[in-house]
Amino acid sequence: MAQILEALLSSGVLIPAIWLSLGFVTAWFLLSAKRVVPLTRKEAETLWKVHKQNRLCSAKGWREIVRRNKIIGFECECGHKHVQKKHIITISA
Secondary structure, X not given: OHXXXXXXXXXXXXXHHHHHHHHHHHHHHHHHXXXXXXXXXXHHHHHXXXXXXXXXXXXXXXXXXXXXXXXXXXXXXXXXXXXXXXXXXXXXX
């Protein structure tokens, strides 16, 4: 094992590979990280109605999920929860 490590260090491949790996991990994290986005009451209600149609939900009501005095999602009486999230970094063409 020590001989393999010495060979990698002397060939000059190990350090660039470590930096490349760190770059990939950083890019993956930034592109997959999400943040919570506030909704209006009307948007939350519309999302709940879409949930009811798509899941054939028979619930009669829903409640707002609130954080810092802003609506961030809804919870249906059936137990379904939806929190609106958006990617921190968006790449668009």
